Amino acid sequence: MRKVVIWFRRDLRLDDNPALNLAISLQAQILPIYIHSPEEEAPWFPGGASRWWLHHSLRKLEQELSGRGLALHYFLGNARDILPSLVCSENIDAVIANRLYEPHLARRDEELFGRLSAEGVQTNLFDSSLLFRPGSILNKQGKPYRVFTPFWRSARQHLEASTPPAVPAMPTGNLQAIRQDTAGSGSLEDLGLLDNNPWHEKLHSHWEVGERAAQHKLENFLNTGIGEYKSRREFPALKGSSRLSPHLHFGEITPGQIYRSLEPLLHLRNVAERSSIECLLSELGWREFAYQVLWNYPQTSRQSMNPRFHDDFWKDDTEALHAWQHGTTGIDLVDAGMRELWETGWMHNRVRMVTASFLTKNLGLHWLHGARWFWDTLVDADLASNSLGWQWVAGCGVDAAPYYRIFNPLRQAKKFDSSGIYVDRWIAERPCSPGLVDLETSRRDALERYKHAANIRDGAPG
Numbered sequence: 001m002r003k004v005v006i007w008f009r010r011d012l013r014l015d016d017n018p019a020l021n022l023a024i025s026l027q028a029q030i031l032p033i034y035i036h037s038p039e040e041e042a043p044w045f046p047g048g049a050s051r052w053w054l055h056h057s058l059r060k061l062e063q064e065l066s067g068r069g070l071a072l073h074y075f076l077g078n079a080r081d082i083l084p085s086l087v088c089s090e091n092i093d094a095v096i097a098n099r100l101y102e103p104h105l106a107r108r109d110e111e112l113f114g115r116l117s118a119e120g121v122q123t124n125l126f127d128s129s130l131l132f133r134p135g136s137i138l139n140k141q142g143k144p145y146r147v148f149t150p151f152w153r154s155a156r157q158h159l160e161a162s163t164p165p166a167v168p169a170m171p172t173g174n175l176q177a178i179r180q181d182t183a184g185s186g187s188l189e190d191l192g193l194l195d196n197n198p199w200h201e202k203l204h205s206h207w208e209v210g211e212r213a214a215q216h217k218l219e220n221f222l223n224t225g226i227g228e229y230k231s232r233r234e235f236p237a238l239k240g241s242s243r244l245s246p247h248l249h250f251g252e253i254t255p256g257q258i259y260r261s262l263e264p265l266l267h268l269r270n271v272a273e274r275s276s277i278e279c280l281l282s283e284l285g286w287r288e289f290a291y292q293v294l295w296n297y298p299q300t301s302r303q304s305m306n307p308r309f310h311d312d313f314w315k316d317d318t319e320a321l322h323a324w325q326h327g328t329t330g331i332d333l334v335d336a337g338m339r340e341l342w343e344t345g346w347m348h349n350r351v352r353m354v355t356a357s358f359l360t361k362n363l364g365l366h367w368l369h370g371a372r373w374f375w376d377t378l379v380d381a382d383l384a385s386n387s388l389g390w391q392w393v394a395g396c397g398v399d400a401a402p403y404y405r406i407f408n409p410l411r412q413a414k415k416f417d418s419s420g421i422y423v424d425r426w427i428a429e430r431p432c433s434p435g436l437v438d439l440e441t442s443r444r445d446a447l448e449r450y451k452h453a454a455n456i457r458d459g460a461p462g
């Protein structure tokens with residue numbers, strides 16, 4: 001009987017999983033594996049909150065697989081070394097996985113799968129975690145879009161024309177497993193994903209991890225939240241958005257599954273609800289756009305897309321950074337957001353924009369400082385969406401907010417948290433101490449600096 005490795009990565013689910021589906025259809029003995037290879041993810045080593053999610057998501061996947069007679073095998077180290085030696089020691093005939101789209105990991109996979117197939121091993125890589133493979137939506141000149149609206153108009157038409165197909169459901173009953181004692185593998189604990197300090201215990205009260213929880217959350221949202229998504233999603237005190245982002249990041253659910261659940265509702269619901277559904281689809285569109293941008297401009301995870309905003313544009317202020325990180329800036333909405341992040345591993349999108357604007361514009365600090373902090377503290381930390389989000393707010397990426405858009409946290413709070421429920425939830429000691437910076441003076445200072453940088457680009461230094 002043939003032997004097949006199914007290599008799980010950010011596709012921690014059984015349903016709608018084309019790689020697993022092929023492994024099953026080959027009627028071979030199956031060896032499911034997970035390789036934790038932080039060195040290969042450098043310089044974006046998985047952050048603390050992400051590793052917490054990953055640990056529990058793997059545990060859930062392990063339980064689901066074991067219910068089907070399969071044991072998930074864990075490895076720690078570089079996939080470049082581990083996979084070829086596993087293939088050799090276990091006489092593996094095929095290695096199957098779903099694609100990763102971070103350019104450095106996609107390069108590793110291409111090289112590794114190339115080596116394996118040169119040695120006669122069957123290799124298959126599937127698309128499954130995006131609606132569109134990066135690079136597949138191009139403008140009329142055959143170039144990548146740099147602005148979201150035309151990108152989404154084009155992508156939406158593609159979706160309208162052909163719904164992403166579902167993967168056939170898994171057959172019931174046990175699957176053929178390869179014997180359990182595979183050389184070099186260890187336990188989930190051996191991966192060392194959880195920090196020794198149990199700070200992460202608190203996350204359990206905010207999240208249920210895993211494929212089943214993701215499906216349940218989607219169903220619940222479609223039954224109770226989707227109709228009012230558009231009108232409620234901007235208010236951080238409400239649970240108005242889906243909170244599916246970590247599930248999507250780890251592939252516990254796919255955007256294809258979400259799209260296929262939403263599409264029939266477009267024909268059934270009233271105008272307002274249809275507009276809410278379109279709004280949610282366009283948010284998924286931002287996720288797609290983020291991956292297209294990272295794919296086409298891989299440097300944007302490390303440096304400003306716009307060269308005017310390279311490292312010397314930004315100020316240095318360790319104390320201010322520390323106050324921002326720990327929610328002690330004295331600006332209520334900013335501090336509430338940073339504390340929500342610290343307590344729950346998640347922050348509302350509107351507040352992400354406000355806190356990011358405060359860091360980069362009012363404090364003048366490099367967006368990379370913010371991106372790194374989010375990377376370590378968000379359970380949904382995602383290289384494409386995080387890099388795009390930060391560069392958008394800082395005004396230095398593609399389709400960036402214009403430089404004169406500086407969110408005023410007081411006005412934002414008045415508009416989106418007028419009764420102060422969100423701020424009260426996260427800040428016990430209101431009224432706060434005086435702000436770290438004067439909002440008006442720091443706004444004017446930022447405008448000057450951005451204007452000066454703009455003039456340099458135009459060849460007329462201010």
Ligand SMILES: Cc1cc2nc3c(=O)[nH]c(=O)nc-3n(C[C@H](O)[C@H](O)[C@H](O)COP(=O)(O)OP(=O)(O)OC[C@H]3O[C@@H](n4cnc5c(N)ncnc54)[C@H](O)[C@@H]3O)c2cc1C
Pocket residue numbers: 233241242243244245246248249280283284285286287288290347348349350352353356374378380381382383385386387389390393
């Ligand atoms: C500075 C900054 C950093 C961010 N970092 C991340 C990150 O690391 N990981 C991450 O998943 N999102 C990030 N976002 C985008 C956004 O804030 C989150 O995706 C959203 O808050 C998740 O909540 P939700 O699942 O309830 O979203 P919903 O409103 O329910 O949207 C559904 C899904 O669409 C996607 N989505 C929504 N908004 C965006 C967006 N603006 N960009 C990309 N995808 C989007 C998410 O996958 C989300 O789960 C960032 C935004 C900013 C401004």
